[in-house]
Amino acid sequence: MAANGNGIVASILFLVVCGGVLALLLVLAERYILNFGPCTIDINDGEKKVTVNGGGSLLSLLASQDIFIPSACGGRGSCAYCKVTVTAGAGEIGPVEEPYLSAGERAGGTRLSCQVKVRGDVAIRIPREYFSVRRYRGRLLVKKPMTHDIVELRIELLEPPEIEFIAGQYAQLESKEYKGREAVMRAYSISSPPSDKRHVEFMVRLVPGGICTTWVFEHLREGQEVRLSGPYGEFHLRPTEAPLLFIAGGSGMAPIWSILRNMKETKSTRHARYFFGAQTQADLFLVNELRELQRAMPSFAFIPALSNEPEGSGWTGEKGLITDVVSRHVRDASQHEAYLCGSPGMINACVNVLKTAGMPESKIYFDKFA
């Protein structure tokens, strides 16, 4: 009996010792075998160089150096937002990222930064705008309904307390966990003007079943702390004197509203027309503010158009699909620049209308909801 007990104790002791040895081996392996030491990440051919401890993903190591690449999945390799060009030191394309890369992207060195392990010196190319991207902690000051399915959020920035951005850019808002839903990051155009550095505003349209928009509509409260990162994006006014056409619908209003307010503040005299498409008067918002802008800026015209307004409603403005209305108003667009924001379907249809009116495709800038 005693001998049996001793045997059990000895066995347990043996297992514990074995476990300890294995754990020690893992620690040593991590320190001496998987430790890739200091690695240099060369960004944009020497424009910036950072030194990191190798072993992590390119996405996370860049974030540790305050360089934030857009990502919606947190590095799981499933959103494909974190693409960068790697010119040296990337290693082979892995099975997770391969489906997200076209043949052209593979040939050009495009990689998902979350899937690239930094095991030595790496050289990458990223848009310069990423250098100015920061993570922000803020507080929701105002949540205001604009239509039945669009709310405006006004957020006071706490840390850092100010943001620099160009009108038209977007930020990523981070939702919090709720009802078993994971925290996610989603992109929204900034609707406030760049002059208001201490606040950012967004216009969020409710997507049925959408994780972030449901959080915004049902769980986010005024006074609550929020986190976001930005600014991102290349949708902004080009510094020319060409007359402008803005076309948007729904929450596509946001970047245009920022650009227009910035134009007013900078006393821009560029000729500009803003076509905003909606179905009924109930889907219109900021109409009074835009009419006011029209009075303050003689070279600006706001043209809302309704495609499904009931007869006899008293609406005296434009009627029809936004594409038809633009067609009627813009016979010759060859000298114009156009800025579009909305669904891919709307953008594609409008691009066709503008090209038919003589606008070169190179003069059409858009923020597709993509």
Next chain:
Amino acid sequence: MKQSPREQEQTKLFGPSKFSAGGFLGNDPRQPEEIIAADTAALESLGVDRETVAALLAAAFDKAEAALGDVVELKPGVVAVHYEARGKIPSPFRGDGVFQKGEVVVTDRNSGITLYVTRLGIGMIRNHGFFQGRGSRYRIEPEDAVRLAG
């Protein structure tokens, strides 16, 4: 049905995630491959293949999307409307890539049957014959797809 570790990993992708609040299986207790097998049998009895059904739904989607949010009539008594959404959603089938968000709601005014059609949903039907689990908002019964979009 016993699953290999790889199949278990794949099944996880069909549940609620950062991309799909409700997941793709709804409250259907079946595994994805069981759902696919049952719907494949349903398609055979209807005399159509999954590519044909996907093409019908894609045509309905395109027509509604072109109407920029207005209601369009697909055929007498059947209407569709497109709702835009920002961003893309990855397929739960590894290797299928990402799809533009946004949905088209197809309604049969006579029967009241409603289909919620997405680019991702069409892609999963075309590539895998996966019509999603029962209880999922985006589940499409094969016979409804043929009847409403055909």
